[in-house]
Amino acid sequence: MKAEIMGIGTELLMGELTDTNSSWIAxxxxxxxxxxxWVSIIGDDLPRLTEAFKNGMERSDIIFTxxxxxxxxxxxxxxxxxxxxxxxxxxxQEVVDKLERYFAARGTPMPQHNLKQANLIPSAKWVVxxxxxxxxxxxxxxxxxxxxxxxxxxENHSMWEEQVEPELAKLIEDEVTITRNIKTMGMSExxxxxxxxxxxxxxxxxxxxxxxxxxIHLRVIARAKDSQSAQAMIAPVExxxxxxxxxxxxxxDDETPEQSAGKSLxxxxxxxxxxxxxxxxxxxxxxxxxxxxxxxxxxxxxxxEGKALSASxxxxxxxxxxxxxxxxxxxxxxxxxxxNLNADLGLxxxxxxxxxxxxGKPLGLxxxxxxNGEKNREMEMxxxxxxxxxxxxxxxxxxxxxxxxxxxxS
Numbered sequence: 001m002k003a004e005i006m007g008i009g010t011e012l013l014m015g016e017l018t019d020t021n022s023s024w025i026a027x028x029x030x031x032x033x034x035x036x037x038w039v040s041i042i043g044d045d046l047p048r049l050t051e052a053f054k055n056g057m058e059r060s061d062i063i064f065t066x067x068x069x070x071x072x073x074x075x076x077x078x079x080x081x082x083x084x085x086x087x088x089x090x091x092x093q094e095v096v097d098k099l100e101r102y103f104a105a106r107g108t109p110m111p112q113h114n115l116k117q118a119n120l121i122p123s124a125k126w127v128v129x130x131x132x133x134x135x136x137x138x139x140x141x142x143x144x145x146x147x148x149x150x151x152x153x154x155e156n157h158s159m160w161e162e163q164v165e166p167e168l169a170k171l172i173e174d175e176v177t178i179t180r181n182i183k184t185m186g187m188s189e190x191x192x193x194x195x196x197x198x199x200x201x202x203x204x205x206x207x208x209x210x211x212x213x214x215x216i217h218l219r220v221i222a223r224a225k226d227s228q229s230a231q232a233m234i235a236p237v238e239x240x241x242x243x244x245x246x247x248x249x250x251x252x253d254d255e256t257p258e259q260s261a262g263k264s265l266x267x268x269x270x271x272x273x274x275x276x277x278x279x280x281x282x283x284x285x286x287x288x289x290x291x292x293x294x295x296x297x298x299x300x301x302x303x304x305e306g307k308a309l310s311a312s313x314x315x316x317x318x319x320x321x322x323x324x325x326x327x328x329x330x331x332x333x334x335x336x337x338x339x340n341l342n343a344d345l346g347l348x349x350x351x352x353x354x355x356x357x358x359x360g361k362p363l364g365l366x367x368x369x370x371x372n373g374e375k376n377r378e379m380e381m382x383x384x385x386x387x388x389x390x391x392x393x394x395x396x397x398x399x400x401x402x403x404x405x406x407x408x409x410s
Contacts, residue, residue: 001172003029004038004060006052008068008077009151013043021066021149021156028160030221032168033177034062044068049080057084057144067151069134071114077148081139082121089119095126095135102133127163131155136163177223178230182241183255184248185215185400192216195244205233214257214396215250250400257399262290264406265345272402273341274300275312275333277324278351278366283395298341304353309333313340323359325352327378330369338371345405346371349398354387366390368398370405377405 005026007019022039029036038060042052049068056063068077082089095118103110117134120126127136127147132155137148147164149156184192189211193200196218199207205222218241222233242249251260265272274297276283284300287293303309306324310316313336314329322328330350338346351366352358363385369378379401383389 001034001061002059003034003036003062003064004040004056005036006056006063006065007039007041008044008049008065009041010043010045010074012041012067019066020153021151024153024157025064025066025160028165030219031177031179032165033172033175033223034168044074044076046076046080046083049076050083053080053084053146057141057146061144063144063146065146065148066156069117069136069148069150071111071117071133075116078116078119078121078137081124081137081146081148082119085121085123085139085141087121087123089121091115091118092120092126093118095120099133127159129155129159130162131158138164138167175223175225176227176230177221178227178234179253180220180234180238181253182218182220182238182249183212183215183251184218184245185250185397186248187216187245189216192218192245196241199237199240205237207237213392214400215248250403256286256289257396257403258286258290258293261399261403261406262287262293262296264403265296266292268406268410270344270406271296271298272345272347273298273337273343275303275309275314275337275346275348276300277303277309277333277349278353279349279391279394280304282391283347283349283398286395286399298343301337312336323361325350325359325361325365325367327367327369327380330367331371331376331378334369334371334376335373338373344372345402346373347398347402349394351381351390351394354385354390363387364390366394368394368401370398370402372405372409375405375409377401377408 005022007022011017012019019041026036042049065077068075078089099114100110114133123141124137124139127138129135132150134150136159139146149159193209205220208219210217220234220237222230224230224233274284281302287297301312303312306319310319314332318332330348333348334346347370349366349368352361352363354363356363364383366381383393
């Protein structure tokens with residue numbers, strides 16, 4: 001089954017918003033056995049949108065759209081599909097009633113412009129939106145399907161998971177697609193490719209390699225008549241990956257570094273304290289993204305200069321001897337915060353805060369340390385000199401090192 005995704009909105013074309021929905025949807029299609037062939041961004045222009053839908057129905061079995069379902073004059077997705085189908089939209093009273101209840105619950109009358117969100121054509125049915133005012137559309141014509149979802153990611157993702165994905169699964173009954181995502185850190189993409197090269201280029205099971213902020217991901221996709229057969233196809237590939245890359249594997253499927261570390265801390269009943277320099281609180285923020293982090297995180301200290309580190313317990317003599325940006329200082333930071341906050345583990349990062357050099361050291365240099373007071377893990381990182389990259393990749397690596405130390409001491 002061939003598919004395409006259309007991100008709709010002039011704000012996407014102008015670069016005012018980033019189209020994250022398309023990549024999110026694309027990542028979920030392989031597990032459904034749907035082959036994505038096209039991704040496009042189209043502005044809020046009725047003739048161009050109408051033409052895009054006509055062309056899309058000629059080349060694709062399914063079209064997924066995001067955006068253009070709001071109440072304003074430039075929200076034209078419904079109108080364009082109606083024009084492509086040569087059908088007239090009609091306001092549905094049950095949706096009007098739902099919209100009125102939605103606004104009444106918020107203490108305000110429904111604006112008349114929202115009435116357009118209640119329009120439906122004969123070839124379409126509603127897709128329920130439990131998180132906003134814009135219901136989706138599921139339109140069918142001549143065996144082709146157009147599925148329209150709202151643009152806000154929260155509404156888009158929940159609609160997909162609650163409404164769209166279960167319906168799509170019903171359409172694909174003749175085969176099952178199973179996906180296994182294996183996440184590694186510590187080897188380059190080229191090095192990983194070389195180690196497992198014989199598995200690439202095979203159609204089923206398919207092995208893909210992707211470079212991400214949290215390492216190199218290996219995605220194995222198998223299609224078979226049932227789940228057991230698909231799992232059996234994945235098993236030897238996964239086993240070979242573990243035999244060759246086992247020490248670099250840190251997580252699976254949708255697991256994030258903070259979830260992996262949090263799971264290890266919870267399972268072992270350990271507590272954690274954090275001190276960070278150069279990441280601006282990004283490390284502590286990532287840790288607290290896990291819902292039960294309060295059960296293991298004792299606290300986090302964010303510093304951006306040597307004085308702040310000394311005020312947090314790092315000895316001035318050590319800072320003078322080793323500098324703020326050094327592996328020795330990272331090690332001292334980890335042990336200091338562990339001891340001062342009475343935690344089982346201390347995790348620390350230090351590096352050049354930017355925008356330029358610091359202590360004669362280049363932007364992009366960072367050090368990681370994690371300790372339980374007896375055993376340590378440490379790492380030097382040399383990253384591209386961009387603060388946004390540093391704030392994303394250093395916390396990821398630090399959390400993976402934390403996970404690895406917990407595994408070592410268990």
